[in-house]
Amino acid sequence: MSEVSPWLMAIRLQVRFRDCDPLGHVNNAVYLTYLENARFAIWKAQGATGMILARAEVDFRSQSRYGDELEVRLRLEGFGRSSFRYEYEIVDVPSQRVVVTAKTVQVHFDYAAQVPVPLSEELRAKLSTPVAP
Numbered sequence: 001m002s003e004v005s006p007w008l009m010a011i012r013l014q015v016r017f018r019d020c021d022p023l024g025h026v027n028n029a030v031y032l033t034y035l036e037n038a039r040f041a042i043w044k045a046q047g048a049t050g051m052i053l054a055r056a057e058v059d060f061r062s063q064s065r066y067g068d069e070l071e072v073r074l075r076l077e078g079f080g081r082s083s084f085r086y087e088y089e090i091v092d093v094p095s096q097r098v099v100v101t102a103k104t105v106q107v108h109f110d111y112a113a114q115v116p117v118p119l120s121e122e123l124r125a126k127l128s129t130p131v132a133p
Helices: 030-046 121-127
Strands: 009-014 051-060 069-079 083-092 098-110
Touching: 009 030, 030 051, 030 069, 030 083, 030 098, 069 121
Parallel strands: none
Antiparallel strands: 009 069, 051 098, 069 083, 083 098
């Protein structure tokens, strides 16, 4: 894949009280859960299974607080032999202010054999398909 695809999915969520630290903003570790919510939603919609997270990279751009409405956007950045890369953007819905940018690497994985599995053309096509949340 030579060019980054458009957003494949966007999900909205509201920041919960439990997501916040004592200073009142979303704890940095919680953003990984927000990314996971988007990954699981797209895989469910695409019918994709057998994935494992291999790498996560997060850049914090601004703060979010209790009650904020956020949108987590996800797109496919490219494929490896048994892996694929996602790029994310988390934005504050009313202002469209970017809160987080992130990248993850997922591996197609055989849990029984505990080994990576090459991505088939069928699975690559599924993973490239935009879906509604």
